[in-house]
Amino acid sequence: MAINQYDGYAQSTPSRQRQPMTNGVGESEIQVLCGPLINLQHMNYTGRTPTWHGTVLVVTKPIGTTPHLHYGPAESRGESNTVEGLKLYEDPDKAFWRFSLEVPLSETQAQWTYHIPSVRFLSDVNQKECTRSFFVPGAADSMRIMFHSCNGFSVGTDEDFWSGPALWNDVLRTHEQRPFHVMIGGGDQIYNDGVRVKGPLRQWTDISNPHKRRQYPFDNKLRSDCDQFYYENYVRWYSTEPFAAANASIPQVNIWDDHDIVDGFGSYRDKFMKCAVFRGIGGVSFKYYCLFQHHTAPPVSTFTTDAPQTMSATGQGTAGADPRQTENTYVYKRTADDPSWIVGKTPGPYVEERSRSLYMRLGKRIAFCGIDARTERTRHQVNYPETYELIFGRLEREIAEANGDISHLILLLGVPIAYPRLAWLENIFTSPIMGPLRFLNKRFGVAGGLFNQFDGEIDLLDDLDDHYTARQHKTERRELMLRLQRFSQQHSIRVTILGGDVHLAAVGRFYSNAAHDTPAEHDPRYMANIISSAITNKPPPKAVANLLARRNKIHHLRDGNTDETLLDMFNEQPGGQMKGAANNKATMPSRNYACITEIPEYGSQTETNPHMNGYSHQSSAGNTVPVQMGDTGEEGKQRPTHDSKKGRHPLHEGEVNAGTNHVAADGVSSQGTLKGGLNVSIRVEIDNRSRNGETAGYGLASKL
Known part of the structure; x- marks a missing residue:
C-alpha cells in the first residue's frame, strides 16, 4: 500500500x-x-x-x-x-x-x-x-438561455415508444441556428427512481408493513450498494446521446428536485421521511448531485445507521468521517464554497446537508437566482424562513453592486407557482372516505396501483403536496410573491419565473387586479411563470391537461391586489397532432423545452438602459402616478368584479398573437417591439415516435 x-x-x-x-x-x-x-x-x-x-x-x-x-x-x-x-x-x-x-x-x-x-x-x-x-x-450582451426540466423517465415508462431523449436533437439544432450560452436545468435532470424497483432498495420497498419499512436500517453495505447504483445511473444517463453532446457544448446551471433523489422525496409524511433509508439515499444522491451537476466536491461521508458520527449533521452540514467510507478514497477538502451558491444556515430535515441556492449573472442585464426547494422541503414547507432572508439579502447586494446594469431577474423554482388549483382533489385524497380503501390496500393489496410503495398514501398525493398552490404551502407562496413584488418595485426590475415538474407546457402570470387599472408594462406585480416540462419524460394524459385548463380560473392572491391565471397561447396543435382538446389553449401535454432571448434595447445591445425611478402608470386623467402596493397580506371582503376575459387574453403587447404566429416562436429571434424585454419560445414535440425530435414553436415576449 x-x-x-x-x-x-x-x-x-x-x-x-x-x-x-x-x-x-x-x-x-x-x-x-x-x-x-x-x-x-x-x-x-x-x-x-x-x-x-x-x-x-x-x-x-x-x-x-x-x-x-x-x-x-x-x-x-x-x-x-x-x-x-x-x-x-x-x-x-x-x-x-x-x-x-x-x-x-x-x-x-x-x-x-x-x-x-x-x-x-x-x-x-x-x-x-x-x-x-x-x-x-459579448461584454455588453445578455445570454441566450435554454430551459428544461424532467429529463428522464418515470418507472415503467416505455422509453423506446417515447424515442428516448429525442428532443435533445432539436436543442442541438436550435443551438446550431443561434447558440445558447447557458442551459438551465430546473430539476429532475436525472431520474433515480429505479433504485427502489430494480436497484438495492427493492427488498425494502417490497416490505408490506409501513412500520417495518420505517425501522429498516441503512447500514454501510446498503449505502455502498446505493452509491454504486446512483453513480452508474448518472454515468449511463449523462453518456446517452444526444443529451451527452449538449452537456459538452452548452454550459449548465442546475438545481435539483425529487427525482434527482427519488420520486416524492420530501413530500411524504414527516415520520416516514425521517426513516433511515430516506436519510441514507438523501446523502448518497447529494454526493453525486454535487459531483455531476455542480462540479464540486461531495461530503467526505454520508449517512449510515452503523456509524453514529454520520447520523447527525454538524453546523456546516457535513457528517463526521466514517473510516470505512474513506478507505482507499480521496475527497478534495473544499477551501471555500462556490461563489454562486447561497448556502442555507442549517441542514435540511431529511438531507444532512445545507441547501444550495444559486445566484449569478447571465450576461450584462440579466440576473439569475435558482432556489433549492428540495433540501429543506417537508410536506408543510418548501424552504426555511431564514433561507428566504439569505436569498433576498444576496439579491439586494448584487443589485446594488451592479450599478443599474441589471434590468431583469430570472427566478428558477422547481415547481410552478402560478398554476391551477387542485384543492378539490387534495380534499378527496385526504378525506375519511378513502379510509376503507386505504385499509384494504394495507391488508390485502386492493387498488395497489393507487397507493405508493413508501408511506402507503395515495400515489398522486406527494405530487399535489409538492405544489406551491397546495393548501399547506399557500402562506409561504403568498409571502414569496409579495416579497418579489416589493423587490421588483423598489429596483425597477422585471421578474420572470421558470418552473417545471408538471410534464406539460403553460404560461402563468401574476398581475395587478382591475381595481388598480395598471397597464402590465408598468406593473411590478406582472410576473410571467414560464412552465416547461418535460423534455424527456412522457406527458400526462389529455384528460388531465384538459381538466387543468378547465380549472384555469382567475385566482386572487390573498393580498387584495394580485390576480393570476394561465395565458391562452396554444392557438393550434403542434404539427396537427391533437395533444389536447381543441378548446384547450392553456396547457400543452407534449414534451417541450424553452428558449429565452433578450430583445436589444433601442436596436443595440450596447446602449445604456435608462432606468426608471420606480414603476409608474398613466392615470385616467393622463397624469403619471406611482404604483402603490398594499402589504396587508389579506384580501378585502369587497373585491371588484373582474372582466372574465382579462388575464386569459393578452395583458400587454408582448402577449398579443402569443403562439405560433408570434415573432418569438422560432426560438432564435431577438426581434420585437418590447425593447429590453425577453422573447420566450416553448418548443413542443410534434410526434414522440420520431427520434429526430421535431418541434413546433409557441412564442410570447415578457415585458421589461
Missing part, C-alpha cells in the same frame, strides 16, 4: 491503481468513463474586462498523473490556455476531475474550444481527443 498525501484528506490508496496505461508513444492514456460536462459557474463584471467563469468535468479511471485541458478562442490557430485538473473525488474505480476555465468577454459573442489530450472514451473506443466548443456572449 502506498500512502498519498493530497491537499485535502489523506487516505491509503492501493499502488496498483497508480499504474497508468500508455498510448504507445510513452504518454499516459486517460480512460474517460463520462464527460466532458461543461458548467457555467459565475460571471465577473467588477473588473475592467468582464469575465466568464466555468468548469469542465470528466470522470476517468484512476490514473497516476494529473490530466490537463487546453482551451482558447475558436478562431485562433493554437490553444492559448492550459489548466491542470483538480481531483474532486477518487476511489479504486473512478476519479472526478474538474478544470476551471476563465474567459474574458470581447465586444461580440465568441466561440471557444477545449480538449483534453491523450484520452480514450470508453463509451466509444474509436473517439479520441475530440475537441468541443462553447459560446460566450
Whole structure:
C-alpha cells in the first residue's frame, strides 16, 4: 500500500491503481468513463474586462498523473490556455476531475474550444481527443438561455415508444441556428427512481408493513450498494446521446428536485421521511448531485445507521468521517464554497446537508437566482424562513453592486407557482372516505396501483403536496410573491419565473387586479411563470391537461391586489397532432423545452438602459402616478368584479398573437417591439415516435 498525501484528506490508496496505461508513444492514456460536462459557474463584471467563469468535468479511471485541458478562442490557430485538473473525488474505480476555465468577454459573442489530450472514451473506443466548443456572449450582451426540466423517465415508462431523449436533437439544432450560452436545468435532470424497483432498495420497498419499512436500517453495505447504483445511473444517463453532446457544448446551471433523489422525496409524511433509508439515499444522491451537476466536491461521508458520527449533521452540514467510507478514497477538502451558491444556515430535515441556492449573472442585464426547494422541503414547507432572508439579502447586494446594469431577474423554482388549483382533489385524497380503501390496500393489496410503495398514501398525493398552490404551502407562496413584488418595485426590475415538474407546457402570470387599472408594462406585480416540462419524460394524459385548463380560473392572491391565471397561447396543435382538446389553449401535454432571448434595447445591445425611478402608470386623467402596493397580506371582503376575459387574453403587447404566429416562436429571434424585454419560445414535440425530435414553436415576449 502506498500512502498519498493530497491537499485535502489523506487516505491509503492501493499502488496498483497508480499504474497508468500508455498510448504507445510513452504518454499516459486517460480512460474517460463520462464527460466532458461543461458548467457555467459565475460571471465577473467588477473588473475592467468582464469575465466568464466555468468548469469542465470528466470522470476517468484512476490514473497516476494529473490530466490537463487546453482551451482558447475558436478562431485562433493554437490553444492559448492550459489548466491542470483538480481531483474532486477518487476511489479504486473512478476519479472526478474538474478544470476551471476563465474567459474574458470581447465586444461580440465568441466561440471557444477545449480538449483534453491523450484520452480514450470508453463509451466509444474509436473517439479520441475530440475537441468541443462553447459560446460566450459579448461584454455588453445578455445570454441566450435554454430551459428544461424532467429529463428522464418515470418507472415503467416505455422509453423506446417515447424515442428516448429525442428532443435533445432539436436543442442541438436550435443551438446550431443561434447558440445558447447557458442551459438551465430546473430539476429532475436525472431520474433515480429505479433504485427502489430494480436497484438495492427493492427488498425494502417490497416490505408490506409501513412500520417495518420505517425501522429498516441503512447500514454501510446498503449505502455502498446505493452509491454504486446512483453513480452508474448518472454515468449511463449523462453518456446517452444526444443529451451527452449538449452537456459538452452548452454550459449548465442546475438545481435539483425529487427525482434527482427519488420520486416524492420530501413530500411524504414527516415520520416516514425521517426513516433511515430516506436519510441514507438523501446523502448518497447529494454526493453525486454535487459531483455531476455542480462540479464540486461531495461530503467526505454520508449517512449510515452503523456509524453514529454520520447520523447527525454538524453546523456546516457535513457528517463526521466514517473510516470505512474513506478507505482507499480521496475527497478534495473544499477551501471555500462556490461563489454562486447561497448556502442555507442549517441542514435540511431529511438531507444532512445545507441547501444550495444559486445566484449569478447571465450576461450584462440579466440576473439569475435558482432556489433549492428540495433540501429543506417537508410536506408543510418548501424552504426555511431564514433561507428566504439569505436569498433576498444576496439579491439586494448584487443589485446594488451592479450599478443599474441589471434590468431583469430570472427566478428558477422547481415547481410552478402560478398554476391551477387542485384543492378539490387534495380534499378527496385526504378525506375519511378513502379510509376503507386505504385499509384494504394495507391488508390485502386492493387498488395497489393507487397507493405508493413508501408511506402507503395515495400515489398522486406527494405530487399535489409538492405544489406551491397546495393548501399547506399557500402562506409561504403568498409571502414569496409579495416579497418579489416589493423587490421588483423598489429596483425597477422585471421578474420572470421558470418552473417545471408538471410534464406539460403553460404560461402563468401574476398581475395587478382591475381595481388598480395598471397597464402590465408598468406593473411590478406582472410576473410571467414560464412552465416547461418535460423534455424527456412522457406527458400526462389529455384528460388531465384538459381538466387543468378547465380549472384555469382567475385566482386572487390573498393580498387584495394580485390576480393570476394561465395565458391562452396554444392557438393550434403542434404539427396537427391533437395533444389536447381543441378548446384547450392553456396547457400543452407534449414534451417541450424553452428558449429565452433578450430583445436589444433601442436596436443595440450596447446602449445604456435608462432606468426608471420606480414603476409608474398613466392615470385616467393622463397624469403619471406611482404604483402603490398594499402589504396587508389579506384580501378585502369587497373585491371588484373582474372582466372574465382579462388575464386569459393578452395583458400587454408582448402577449398579443402569443403562439405560433408570434415573432418569438422560432426560438432564435431577438426581434420585437418590447425593447429590453425577453422573447420566450416553448418548443413542443410534434410526434414522440420520431427520434429526430421535431418541434413546433409557441412564442410570447415578457415585458421589461
